[in-house]
Amino acid sequence: MTEFRPEPPLNLLSPVEVRASLTALGGLLKACVEEGAGIGFILPLSLERAEDFWAAQLPAVEAGSSFVMIARQEDEIAGVVMLVLAPQDNGGHRADVAKLMVHPNHRRKGLARKLMRAIDHLAKSQDRWLLVLDTVTGDRAEQLYPTCGYRKVGTIPDYAYGSHGTLDATTVFYKDLR
Secondary structure, eight states: OOOOOOOOTTEEEEHHHHHTHHHHHHHHHHHHHOOOOOOOOSSOOOHHHHHHHHHHHHHHHHHHHHHEEEEEEEEEEEEEEEEEOOOOOTTTTEEEEEEEEGGGGGTTSSSSHHHHHHHHHHHHHHTOEEEEEEETSHHHHHHHHHTTTTTEEEEEEEEEEETTSSEEEEEEEEOOOO
């Protein structure tokens, strides 16, 4: 494995930094869900519940099986993305890209694209070359991922409840970094 260091405004958080950033990460999650992001939460979402989500990620970050990368703007966390290494014996070449979020106040600045480029480099540094992700069908992210080199696999109808409590389809993507 090679060492990975993202360039500013990106930062790969250590477990200590994740713990210190729980309120900021929770605020980002809450703001994105309130804007309609389909990232696993239903409204209303309390800040406490959003912080609890990030706190629950700490054991995996501490174990080195999950990574949290942020983008900073004006000294605040403006975006985040996670890389979750596949834990299976037969999955040592793959990882999931999860929880890509950019705060509504910081969208249209290229942060999502920067985070996605950096996640590729992080995955390679972990000897992972097959990346998988899914997004709500029809969401703005569905348009982003192909421009980042992801290929659409297909759509699963009624996959999960969206933030407003209605069932949404999900679109699955993958990227081969070889």
